[in-house]
Amino acid sequence: MNETRVPIAKRLIIGTVKGRFSVLFWMLVAALAAPVVIPDGPILRRVLPVLVLFVMLAGLFAVSSHKRTFRVGLLLAVPALIMGIVAQLLDLRELSTIASFLYLVFLVHLALAILLHVLKLHQVDAEIIYGAVSVYLLMALVWAQAYYILALVEPGSFHYPDRDEMAVVQERRAAGQTWDEPELQLDWRVAQDHAQGTMVYYSLVTLTTLGYGDIYPVKDAARILAMLEATLGQLYLVILVARLVGLYTAVEMERRRGRGPPGSRDA
Numbered sequence: 001m002n003e004t005r006v007p008i009a010k011r012l013i014i015g016t017v018k019g020r021f022s023v024l025f026w027m028l029v030a031a032l033a034a035p036v037v038i039p040d041g042p043i044l045r046r047v048l049p050v051l052v053l054f055v056m057l058a059g060l061f062a063v064s065s066h067k068r069t070f071r072v073g074l075l076l077a078v079p080a081l082i083m084g085i086v087a088q089l090l091d092l093r094e095l096s097t098i099a100s101f102l103y104l105v106f107l108v109h110l111a112l113a114i115l116l117h118v119l120k121l122h123q124v125d126a127e128i129i130y131g132a133v134s135v136y137l138l139m140a141l142v143w144a145q146a147y148y149i150l151a152l153v154e155p156g157s158f159h160y161p162d163r164d165e166m167a168v169v170q171e172r173r174a175a176g177q178t179w180d181e182p183e184l185q186l187d188w189r190v191a192q193d194h195a196q197g198t199m200v201y202y203s204l205v206t207l208t209t210l211g212y213g214d215i216y217p218v219k220d221a222a223r224i225l226a227m228l229e230a231t232l233g234q235l236y237l238v239i240l241v242a243r244l245v246g247l248y249t250a251v252e253m254e255r256r257r258g259r260g261p262p263g264s265r266d267a
Contacts, residue, residue, distance in 0.1 A: 020065075021114070021131035024058040028137040031055050032204065035197030048196050049084060052103070055141070056081070059110040062131070069113045076106040097152050104145040111138040118240075124247040132244050136207075136236055143229045144203035148195060150222055157222040160198075161214050207233040 031051040038047055056077045063069045080102035087096035115135050118128055150157050202215045206229050217223040 019127045019130060020062040021127050021134055024055070024062045024114075025130045025134045025137070027051070027055045027058040028134055028141070032137060032140060032200060035200045038197075049088065053081065056106065059106075059138075062134075063110065063113050063117075066113065066117075069109075073106060073109055073113075076102055076109060080106055093152070097149060100145055100149050100152075104142060104149065107138055107142045107145065111135050111142065114138075115240075118244070124244050124251060126248070129241075129244055129248060132241050136233070136241065139229070139233060139236070140200070140203045140207050143207065143225065144196075144199045146225055147202060147222070148199045150225065151195065151199070154219060154221060157217065157219045158202075159216050159218050203229065206230055209234060 031048070031054075034048055034051055060070060060073050060077065063073060080099050083095050083099035083102065086092070087099055114131050118131050118135070121128055147158070198215070205211055206226050209230050217226045
């Protein structure tokens with residue numbers, strides 16, 4: 001079949017499905033867009049873990065050619081998924097925190113593996129660009145998990161808008177209330193429906209240095225994390241992605257020069 005007769009949309013879909021990094025990229029876009037498209041609440045709390053599962057599967061598929069990296073990722077992903085499901089079904093806050101930490105380690109492992117793979121390559125194509133951008137989006141999820149864990153273990157780390165449910169929980173924890181108190185547990189169940197989406201939002205606006213100011217770090221640990229995310233995010237875009245796009249453009253120009261203008265071979 002002549003490739004030019006295949007519709008462009010169909011060729012894009014086929015290329016995306018076949019590509020390891022392109023699949024991961026679109027799964028990450030879906031996971032990061034979910035808190036924006038789906039309102040905060042019980043629905044988001046159930047949809048987001050499913051999207052995270054697909055991100056983890058796409059990530060394992062992306063590194064499946066490296067057996068050692070794949071095995072380590074699998075060892076991190078399986079316990080995280082099991083603990084996350086059990087914690088959600090039984091409403092166990094401590095187990096949810098442990099599962100979030102395993103998610104964080106898995107995402108860091110995945111981002112580093114893809115980054116090292118991208119840095120080793122000298123020939124750049126569209127799939128490698130997908131991989132580089134996927135690392136950038138993984139950074140947003142990594143810090144979102146870090147902020148989420150910090151909000152649980154260190155009360156008052158962030159300032160939330162007065163209408164935010166997490167603000168109530170943080171105020172009670174900062175006042176000295178323990179997780180054993182029924183009133184605080186009830187507030188946490190309500191806030192948990194909003195916490196994941198809130199932290200994904202905060203991570204994205206920090207990574208892009210947008211910073212609306214509705215949520216901001218208060219304690220030192222939160223400030224350090226925010227500064228690291230903003231700095232590394234900008235350095236990553238300026239140094240790596242710009243370099244890869246430049247290399248890809250150069251390769252495309254050389255390829256087109258090699259073909260020459262139409263009819264040049266008959267001249």
